Amino acid sequence: GQNIDQPTEMTATEGAIVQINCTYQTSGFNGLFWYQQHAGEAPTFLSYNVLDGLEEKGRFSSFLSRSKGYSYLLLKELQMKDSASYLCAVRDSHYQLIWGAGTKLIIKP
């Protein structure tokens, strides 16, 4: 079966750095996506990785290792507004997105 695993919840301090991990087992791989979802709102696109390595976009970076079936989202200089759920999704061989359950990130002052 297809499976995306990510921690249910993480807590971090304002101004710090946090890494959210995602491991996947899917039938085929055509890219990995990270989305941010604030409570009660719609998910919004953060990043896309299809090749191994690190993609940096401002305070957010995303890393992919296809051989290990592993990705992480790195958030630097955390702000209170970063409190949200972070969803990992993999596009499979049929070009459909398989979603993880999301990681709820709690930022404390």
Added chain:
Amino acid sequence: TAGITQAPTSQILAAGRSMTLRCTQDMRHNAMYWYRQDLGLGLRLIHYSNTAGTTGKGEVPDGYSVSRANTDDFPLTLASAVPSQTSVYFCASSEQGTGELFFGEGSRLTVL
């Protein structure tokens, strides 16, 4: 730009009744999707449409139907609602071939 508009925002429905969730996009995206989101689970695809006039079944299609008469509209119908269909429903769209989805604000449905 409105993006994707869903209606209603929330609804309480008696079991056995029918309901249509509306979804309209103004981005001229070819692909559209309906997902449900339940606590502790990832987004699950109900139905999708790669282009106007075509639809396909996702992971959890039973009890739901869709139509795609034109590019902009993609309604989701529950013919006879059951309590297990209580969920938050998200409509989304994307450019064909990309994985970047644009989501509507969601419709919270409670079936009693």
